[in-house]
Amino acid sequence: MRILAILCLLLLAPAAGAADRAQRAFDREIERKAAQAVVWGIPAVNYDLMRQEMLAKTPGKVGQVIYWGHPLDWKNQTLTPNPDALYFMVFFTTKDGPVVLDLPPAEDKASFNGNIVTAWQLPLEDAGLLGYDKGKGGKFVVLPPDYKDKLPDGYIPLKSEVYGGYMLFRSNLRSHGDADVQASIDYGKKLKVYPLSAAANPPETVFSDVKDILFDSTIRWDASFFDNLNRVVQEEPWIVRDRVMIDELKTLGIEKGKSFAPDRHTQSLLTKGIREAQALLEAKYDAGLPPFFTATSRWTYPAYPDLLKAVQADFNEPDAYPVDHRGVAYSYAYIGIKRLGAGQFYSISIRDKDGHAFDGGKTYRLNVPANVPVQQYWSVTAYDRKTHALIKNVSRASRSSQIPDLVKNDDGSVDLYFGPKAPKGKDTNWVPTDPKRGFELMFRAYGPTPEFFDKKWILSDVVRVGK
Structure with missing residues (x-):
């Protein structure tokens, strides 16, 4: 009997091993497609998060x-x-x-x-x-x-x-x-x-x-992301260029006309997938966008040039569909601009002049040269580096040319300061940061003139001051 039992186990072992391998393959498929769905779907989820926040809290x-x-x-x-x-x-x-x-x-x-x-x-x-x-x-x-x-x-x-x-x-x-x-x-x-x-x-x-009202529509890097994505899929018609995602999402349990109710195991796989997507998108963002003002400027374009081009073409270019770059963009921003540069232009900086990430516990200075080529106004805003939202629990988030008491230098330029405390005598030109968190900056030019895009005026890189 003992010999018979051993023989049975030996016969069953290959089948069990094959089943385990198959299950692991299916699990990896869900994780992989979940990550792809996040990168593809983040613009719609970004929209739905804001809409749901409005409906739930206001x-x-x-x-x-x-x-x-x-x-x-x-x-x-x-x-x-x-x-x-x-x-x-x-x-x-x-x-x-x-x-x-x-x-x-x-x-x-x-x-x-x-x-x-x-x-x-x-x-x-x-x-x-x-x-x-x-x-x-x-x-x-x-x-x-x-x-x-x-x-x-x-x-x-x-x-x-x-x-x-x-x-x-x-x-x-x-x-x-x-x-x-x-x-x-x-x-x-x-x-x-x-x-x-x-x-x-x-x-x-x-x-x-x-x-x-605390209105929080920052990206939720957990399995709830797919609830938002499913809601949009159920509400909206398929766009022809996105039909390849129908089967991809079906693997995750998202299918038009059907309820989305993943079991606990699938939830865990979706969570792994979105964390993989988060790591990928953050790594791409941290690698930096193309410099704007000069070849070495730490101020960059607000998005990738191929994405900006695709937007102008309504994503209907025959040989381009920059989904990955779009995913990065909508992980740190929202709204789309039809004619970027006509009404407003943005530039992002995530590092100081020496290439170091901004530390909320340090103090930095930005010199904004005189005669900014804009028809309306310019501003500089500090955001939480991790969430890309305004820094929590600070008294203000920005300084702009709309501030009448902004102190100017003798040459007409303006020195702005970013740090946990205002340098002595610089409070008017200071933007507070959280000493426990990193931050990033965005320069806005509203009504930029041709001189702005001809690079006849160049925004300085941010420098660290003090220890």
């Missing part, structure tokens, strides 16, 4: 407007936002028909910069003083996929591949003073949102001030 609803009634502070935990403009945001869906974004003309002391994007954050159009309308305002109408009807005269059609999307409307500030902030709010509230079907008698647009 009075706002789809088709209404939420706004921050003062310059953004750290309670706005979106990715690399601008604390030197007032933010108005509206999420929309065209499932029931076209949606009108009726935007106001610029006024003597009021204007805006706006971007309208799809649920995949593909830019539909830029609006405002330096947008499509050139400050005249206009009735932008977002059309659902395959919309065939003729629009009435006077509308600016925006053809979308999907139903969902949002608009970011930045109401410009003359200064951070109370009166100018209120004027910016009043101007922003002139925008209107309504269905095209109600254009003859539009309902009143609802506005909700969310300035005191």
Whole structure:
């Protein structure tokens, strides 16, 4: 009997080993495809995180407007936002028909910069003083996929591949003073949102001030990422260029028309996959973007050149689809810009002049040369290096040319300081950092002129001061 039992075990062992190998192969497939799905899907998840935060924490609803009634502070935990403009945001869906974004003309002391994007954050159009309308305002109408009807005269059609999307409307500030902030709010509230079907008698647009709400849409690097991704897959039609992902997502349990309910084992594999994607995206970001001002500048383009080119072509280039670079971009930022450089341009720095990562426990100086070639304003903002959101629990996040008491040097340049404490006598020109965390910087040029892109004006690299 003992010999028979041993023989049975020997006969069964190869089969058991094969089953184990097969299971490991299937598990690796889920992990691998989960990582790929994260890189591909992060623009849509980025969008959905903001939308869900609005629905869960604010009075706002789809088709209404939420706004921050003062310059953004750290309670706005979106990715690399601008604390030197007032933010108005509206999420929309065209499932029931076209949606009108009726935007106001610029006024003597009021204007805006706006971007309208799809649920995949593909830019539909830029609006405002330096947008499509050139400050005249206009009735932008977002059309659902395959919309065939003729629009009435006077509308600016925006053809979308999907139903969902949002608009970011930045109401410009003359200064951070109370009166100018209120004027910016009043101007922003002139925008209107309504269905095209109600254009003859539009309902009143609802506005909700969310300035005191902790609004956190930073990327969740855990298995919940796939809940957000599944929601978008269920809501939106497949874009032709993305159909290759249908089977990829099916492996993960995400399939249009079916519930997504991964078991505990699959959840663990999804978690491994997203952590792999996180490590990859962070490594690519840390490797740096192409320098902008000079060949050795630590100030870089805001995204990869091939991605910027693809955006201008609506991702319809026959031989290019930079999904990987898009994934990196939407891990640290949100919104899409149709004509980057016409209304605004951004430059990122993650290292000082000597190539060292910024340390929140050290002090740094940035010299902004005089006569910045912009029509509107410039600003520099510090973000948490890990989350790419505003640094938590600090008194302010940026300094800009809108600050009347910003101290200038004799040559007209401005020295800005970043660190845990203000250098003596430099408080006005200082941006606080968290001594326990790294940080990164973004330079914004609103209304950049040709001299900016001709590199006739060059932003200095950041230098560390003191010990």
